[in-house]
Amino acid sequence: xxKIIGIVVLGLLLSGNAYSKSYTGEGExxxxxxxxxxxxxxxxxxxxxGQKADPGxxxxxxxxxxxxxxxxxxxxxxxxxxxxxxxxxxxCKKYTKKECKIFARKRRVxxxxxxxxxxxxxxxxxxxxxxxxxxxLASLGFIGDAISSTTNKKKAKITKKKSExxxxxxxxxxxxxxxxxxxxxxxxxxxxxxxxxx
Numbered sequence: 001x002x003k004i005i006g007i008v009v010l011g012l013l014l015s016g017n018a019y020s021k022s023y024t025g026e027g028e029x030x031x032x033x034x035x036x037x038x039x040x041x042x043x044x045x046x047x048x049x050g051q052k053a054d055p056g057x058x059x060x061x062x063x064x065x066x067x068x069x070x071x072x073x074x075x076x077x078x079x080x081x082x083x084x085x086x087x088x089x090x091x092c093k094k095y096t097k098k099e100c101k102i103f104a105r106k107r108r109v110x111x112x113x114x115x116x117x118x119x120x121x122x123x124x125x126x127x128x129x130x131x132x133x134x135x136x137l138a139s140l141g142f143i144g145d146a147i148s149s150t151t152n153k154k155k156a157k158i159t160k161k162k163s164e165x166x167x168x169x170x171x172x173x174x175x176x177x178x179x180x181x182x183x184x185x186x187x188x189x190x191x192x193x194x195x196x197x198x
Contacts, residue, residue, distance in 0.1 A: 025101030
């Protein structure tokens with residue numbers, strides 16, 4: 001009898017998790033400023049109506065223009081939206097008048113977009129400032145026009161290289177001017193030029 005009950009409970013747990021995964025968002029989405037502000041409030045949530053509370057699930061519309069969230073009250077034994085699905089997404093849709101999917105569970109962004117894999121790097125902390133949250137959301141591809149973290153790193157390297165090249169050219173021009181004005185000798189010019197180019 002214990003085996004049968006164990007199998008039934010395990011089956012319910014597994015089916016509940018599979019059910020909730022179908023409501024998790026996927027694909028490219030950019031968050032509106034209002035959604036970013038709502039996400040900050042959700043992440044920093046500690047109390048609701050004077051009672052201790054934690055973030056539960058944060059849902060967004062498929063276009064990233066609106067959001068809706070639930071919190072976990074400590075009054076009810078700390079249970080926290082582990083199998084959120086149809087009812088919660090339906091409530092979001094009713095509130096926003098648009099299709100919704102789950103963006104974050106507790107303080108972890110689980111929406112997969114090619115940059116974010118929903119794992120450790122997508123964890124947010126309640127003590128983060130608004131700008132830190134925005135920067136992290138941008139690095140995960142939810143703000144701006146980020147395509148992927150590798151693309152952004154390549155662009156940053158190219159920009160840095162161009163900046164360094166401009167600095168070298170400027171330094172060489174200044175050095176040549178010093179030579180032309182007779183401030184430094186040809187020997188000093190050659191030594192300084194070698195130092196700049198290395």
